[in-house]
Amino acid sequence: MNLLCALLFGIFVLGTAQAQVEIVTLARLEKVMSSSKDTVYVINFWATWCKPCIEELPYFEEAHTFYATSNVRILLVSLDMPSELERTLVPFIEKKKLQSEIVLLNEPDPNIWIDKIEPTWTGSLPATLIFNGSSKKRMFFEKQISKEELFSTIQQMKE
Amino acid sequence: MKTFMLSLFMMCTMSLYSAEGLKVGDNAIDFSLKNIDGSMISLSDYAKDNGVVVIFTCNHCPFSIAYEDRIINLHNAFASKGYPVLAINPNDPVTVPEDSFEKMIERSKEKNFPFNYVIDETQSIAKQYGATRTPHVFLLKKQSNNTFTVAYIGAIDDNHSDVSSVKQTYLSNAIDALIAQKNPAPESTKAIGCSIKWKK
Numbered sequence: 628m629n630l631l632c633a634l635l636f637g638i639f640v641l642g643t644a645q646a647q648v649e650i651v652t653l654a655r656l657e658k659v660m661s662s663s664k665d666t667v668y669v670i671n672f673w674a675t676w677c678k679p680c681i682e683e684l685p686y687f688e689e690a691h692t693f694y695a696t697s698n699v700r701i702l703l704v705s706l707d708m709p710s711e712l713e714r715t716l717v718p719f720i721e722k723k724k725l726q727s728e729i730v731l732l733n734e735p736d737p738n739i740w741i742d743k744i745e746p747t748w749t750g751s752l753p754a755t756l757i758f759n760g761s762s763k764k765r766m767f768f769e770k771q772i773s774k775e776e777l778f779s780t781i782q783q784m785k786e
Numbered sequence: 787m788k789t790f791m792l793s794l795f796m797m798c799t800m801s802l803y804s805a806e807g808l809k810v811g812d813n814a815i816d817f818s819l820k821n822i823d824g825s826m827i828s829l830s831d832y833a834k835d836n837g838v839v840v841i842f843t844c845n846h847c848p849f850s851i852a853y854e855d856r857i858i859n860l861h862n863a864f865a866s867k868g869y870p871v872l873a874i875n876p877n878d879p880v881t882v883p884e885d886s887f888e889k890m891i892e893r894s895k896e897k898n899f900p901f902n903y904v905i906d907e908t909q910s911i912a913k914q915y916g917a918t919r920t921p922h923v924f925l926l927k928k929q930s931n932n933t934f935t936v937a938y939i940g941a942i943d944d945n946h947s948d949v950s951s952v953k954q955t956y957l958s959n960a961i962d963a964l965i966a967q968k969n970p971a972p973e974s975t976k977a978i979g980c981s982i983k984w985k986k
Contacts, residue, residue, distance in 0.1 A: 676848045678882070679981060706978055708947040736944035736954065738975040750941075751919035751981035769918070770981070 647720055650709055651730045653740045659702065660744075662760035666698040667784040669777070672732075672744075672754045674706045675719045679771040680753040684723065686774045690781060691727040699781055701727040706752065709733045759784040807916010810973045814840075814926045814934040817911045819874065819904035822891045827872065827904050833932050836868030837964055839957070840924040841942075842906075842917040844875045845893045846884035847980035850920045852946045854897055857921070860942070860958060861901040869925075869961050871901035876912035877920070881983040912982055919979030925960050925970070937964055940975035 659668060671687055673680035684703075691701045703725070707716045712731055720729060734740050741748050745767045748754055755772050757780045758765035764784050768776065808814065816829045832838045841857060843850040861871035879886035887905050894903050906912050915924055925938035938960035943952045960970035 674848075677980060678983075710947070735951065737978045738941055738944060738954075738956070738972075741976040741978070748976070749918040750976045750978045752978065753981070 647729065648705070648712060648716055649730050650712065650733045653732070653734045653743060655730065656704065656732070657743065659700075660756075660758070664698070665759065665761040666700055667694075667757065667759050667781050669699065669701045669781065670704060670744075670756045671702070672704050672706060672752055674752055675711070675715050676707070677752045683753060683771050683773075683777075684725070686772065686777045687727055688725060689774070690777060693778075694781065697785070699785070703727050703729045705729060705731045707731060757781060757784060806913070808914070808924065808936050808939070810936050810939060812936050814838075814924070814936055815911070815914050816933075817906075819906055819911065820887070822887075822894050822899075822903045827902050829926070829934055830932070832870065832872075832928070832934075834868075835870060836928050837937070837961070838926045838934060839864065839869055839871045839961065840915075840926060841871060841873050841921050842876050842912055842915070842919075842924075842982070843873050843921040844877045844882070844885045844980070845889050846877075846882050847920045849946050849977075849979045853921050853942055856942060856949065858897065858900060860961075863958070864961050865900070867961075867965055869964070873899070873901055873903045874906050874911065875903065876906040876909055876917060877983040878909065878985040880985070885983070909982075909985060917982060919977070919981055921977075921979060923957055925957065925964070927964055938970040938973055940972075941977035946977070 656670065659670065662668065669687065669690065673684065687701050687703060690699065705716055709731060716731060737750055741750050745756060747767060748769055751769060753771055755768045756765065762784070766780050814829060818826045818828045821827045829838060839860065843853070843857070857871055857873065864870070875885055875890055877885040890903055890905060921942060923938070923940055923942060924936055926934040927937040928934055938957070940956060942957045944954040944956065945952045956972070956975045963970040
């Protein structure tokens with residue numbers, strides 16, 4: 628019985644962890660980026676060890692709540708090492724009670740995939756891509772974004 | 787309209803910003819930066835070498851830490867061939883106390899750095915070179931008049947998290963190309979890294 632409980636508990640813990648953060652490859656992001664829907668997509672590249680990333684996270688969370696019923700989708704792409712998923716990323720998400728959709732990008736050779744996200748991106752974090760699927764308007768920020776920049780850009784892309 | 791103008795202004799300043807910095811083929815700007823042993827280091831100190839492997843890096847960034855041993859190995863492999871490593875910490879220690887000059891000395895002792903590790907206190911060298919992240923490599927090649935030009939910009943290799951999975955050793959390939967009197971190909975690469983922490 629004890630063993631059964633332990634097993635069930637184990638599955639439960641693993642299950643919730645897996646449900647929170649999916650490990651994805653570039654193909655998943657390319658699928659989002661190729662959307663033709665009249666939706667504003669906000670893709671933020673971050674990591675738990677990146678101080679300016681952590682400082683701007685609350686703005687994405689606010690946008691996630693504020694635009695919950697509009698055609699705005701926030702996607703937080705963690706560049707933490709895959710080996711840190713259970714040890715660092717999941718506990719961080721739980722501690723901060725993050726509600727936005729979060730994936731972990733596991734893709735080798737940034738030299739190949741960075742340009743596919745945005746050719747002007749030199750590779751520093753944080754970085755944020757905001758675009759509208761149908762109008763194809765897009766803006767890229769290779770810096771810590773301010774709350775005003777985030778909301779005004781989303782608003783502009785919605786119009 | 788106001789937000790549109792603001793966005794336009796932001797886009798313009800951003801594109802200006804990305805256009806800054808050195809490109810492959812440009813003359814490397816000389817400097818005088820304080821080394822962990824207290825001495826001042828300039829490119830002219832490398833006149834006897836064939837080039838300099840300038841790496842903007844720091845103490846705190848997990849990507850820099852992941853590459854520390856590889857940077858040490860690169861120096862040990864290539865310094866004797868005339869391509870020593872020169873590590874430059876460009877971060878503002880007010881923003882990141884772990885990247886202070888004192889902490890640089892500590893870290894270099896812990897890891898027994900065989901290369902010079904200097905601080906870019908005013909951050910002007912990082913700005914002039916166009917460094918944006920750590921680690922960020924600028925491989926310099928010496929010219930006949932003892933000045934240096936930029937031969938390669940970018941990543942150390944293609945896998946920061948797992949040395950055993952590295953397939954492309956971009957930087958050591960680029961140095962090998964210079965040793966063979968060829969131009970590195972690719973001459974520039976990209977990598978993910980920590981943004982340089984600029985003074986506010």
